[in-house]
Amino acid sequence: MKKKKLFSGNAREMTMLVALVVIIALFFLLTKGNILKPMNIANLINQNAYVVILAIGMLLCILTGGNIDLSVGSTVAFVGACAAIFIIEWGWNVYLSIGLCLLIGILLGMWQGFWIAYMNIPPFITTLSGMLVFRGATLMILKGGETIGPFPKAYQSLSTGFLMPNTKIELFGQSLNLLAVIVGIAIVVIFCAMQLINNQTRKRKGYETDTPLALVIKMVAISAIILFLFYKLACFKGIPTVLVILGVLLLVYNFFTQKTVRGRHLYAIGGNMKAAQLSGVKTKQMMFFAYTNMSFIAAIAGLVFAARLNSASPVAGQSFEMDAIASCFIGGASAYGGTGTITGALVGALIMGVLNNGMSLMGLSQNLQQVVKGLVLLMAVAMDVISKQNVFANLRAKRAKTAVVQKA
């Protein structure tokens, strides 16, 4: 039977995962443990949910060839404003309004996708236009820039609510949220079971399998992280509603990019558009899909963000696109397309989120936070580029050689 290597995968993603752990550890020391307090973890999730959501959509666009979508911030604002008009001004049903807002997102995306995919307008230009148009439209429907709020409770819970926050059990002398405990354990059980079943199937069909050691390490490590997270959540009010939305999106899009034919086509387009075309990939269709999907995702983020602000504001979502783009690149996506993963984008978004949150806890100014985030982006990408070029290896060789020459 053949065995796989112990670890495989994108080197930059692994590096950034390690970097994330280091950053968390650093802030754990600097904030005297505050960063891992149950309440702060719930805050971290609520604060950063929209960035992760947007990064998911952005990744698909970036995969198609390093193309970005500049309009997502404006889309967030526009959809939030629509939600406010429907629910607060016109008093429509909350769920109907949510559905309608998602539909609006899809339509905005189809508009941009049409110009990009079928009219060959560069995505940068098309979405720059979208950024201006949708922002302007937001101001128009908010009657020149009023902030509309507050939303009813049912809508707010999209972003600030928790699932069954009041069912508590006593465990280890602590009062824990029952649902969080059950869900946490369930996820671990399901995850481990799937790993084992997959490995068995592979063995049966005579394919490569993980070594038992790698399998155990993988299961223990991931289970530990999940249990830790859900334990912390259980100590506070339980599972945030937005975590459910986030979890579903991450699972669906991870599956889509890694396991489906369509997902594979996205990578092929970004890797070599002409080769993809000659292989029968419908490239225009896929570009149209990527941008339609981006605006759909932005609409979800818009709904979540409006619920978090508890109002629709004309300045909502400004520079969100930049956070999403940065997350993807920090998480290992190539600026030329063709490489990058959803998990990478998640790690990238978490690094930015933890940096923000940690520095806020330390009382550092917003301005400094921007500087740090910017530098982290540059460093993450530079590290990757430099390691690929073997700049350091060449430098070392050169130095060794000069030393030899001097001796001689």
Add this chain to the structure above:
Amino acid sequence: MELQNQVELEQTVEPGQDIILEMVNITKEFPGVKALDNVNIQVREKEIHALCGENGAGKSTLMKVLSGIHPFGSYDGEIYYQGKLCRFKNIKDSERIGIVIIHQELALVPYLSIAENMFLGNEQANVGVIDWDATYKKASEYMAMVGLHENPRTLIKDIGVGKQQLVEIAKALAKNVKLLILDEPTSSLNESDAKNLLDLLLRLKEQGISSILISHKLNEISYCADKITVIRDGKSIETLVKEEDISEERIIKGMVGREMTNRYPAREHNIGEIGMEIRNWTVYHPLYSERKVVDNVSLNVRKGEVVGIAGLIGAGRTELCMSVFGRAYGVGISGELFIDGKKVVLRDIPQAIKAGLAYITEDRKGDGLVISDTIKHNITMSRPEFISNHGVIDKDLETQYAKDLRVQLGIKTPSVEQLVGNLSGGNQQKVLVAKSIFAKPDILMMDEPTRGVDVGAKYEIYEIINDLVAQGKSVLMVSSELPEILGMCDRIYVMNEGHMVAELENKGVTQEMIMGYIMQDSKGDIGV
């Protein structure tokens, strides 16, 4: 062969006796690989020195060391140029004393004019202000020297590859070149452009300019080279001198380390029914829609048959294949296509693939492969439905398929997870072939299937082609290398300027005959 006869005639010129370049014990290591291992080479003045070796033997690395792309200090050994020890820090250092390298991928800017390209980085300027009059005047002079008759204001994108190559050489002349290094200069040229280029090198030799020529094309080497240094696995194996022992077989023996008796594997000819037939096929240019690129062409390929299409570059061969392949090229396509006797209409590429057609592009990096992706993802790209269920990919099955094809085609790599960009040219070409075989085609259109591939890998690709026809598949092969066409094909079509000018049963056909058909039509005579 005609080329070789001319070699004998030009034998009268005595090469200069002074050594212009000597590279001594050059060793270059990359992390984990010894690319060059004590390589020695001597080039005399007024000499064309060919550098031969399989892909990955270290030819290009050696030339990068010589031109300063790998700077002094990153390699061991010594370079003497005109008797002086040289330590180049970068490419400017080597150019200053007259060593100019012309890369395989031309370094010209398509939207700048010939003159602008020629003086790029070497502008005719006074304190940073360009003197355009001087630029164009000098450009015309150098263009005349290389025999390029164009307006120096013409944009590079508007002239053919053959002429672009001449611009590169003119550019080198403008830098006062003494030693010209050409890395596979003819790989994208047709036979007449290639000969034109080699003749230019011979003329330049008379004027005192030495050349180092890296080439896979052995007939070109024996045509113009005075000496040949053979490199194998990073070592300089031997230097052959023209008068004594230059023959194609001799060079191949040095390159591969074994005598290669037959460059084209034999196969049993077992030809069946017509697999694909094209009738009255006409294609117009996608941008200039009044220009006919393929004009009323008819051809057929039988099962178990290898059919070649010979012709110059620009004759419409690639365009013909691509337009058949689901209208991947051209507009206003008319004509009839029959597969297994049934008339079919293929509107797009997915339809063509489903109908059992495969097109293997001549430009594997540009149009064929996703260099940044793994071997297995590339292989399965055109028919993901074979490894998926309702659009969900079975990755284990995919790996299995890829491994089987790796073994079947002899792709030399430890793992199918390897990135295609890390493979040698020959192995990349095999991945490209594997990719089309994976799609289970009945008819394979192979466009320059051995371009930029070394002799050993070429033989393996020919064996793959033989396997395919033995399975009853039809192969339509476009090739600019006439020996390959003659060595591999059962039947040969010749195309010229969009027309089909000849159909030849491959019995007693010679290169000269095919060349004759090509030249005949372009002189205005009516072909077949």
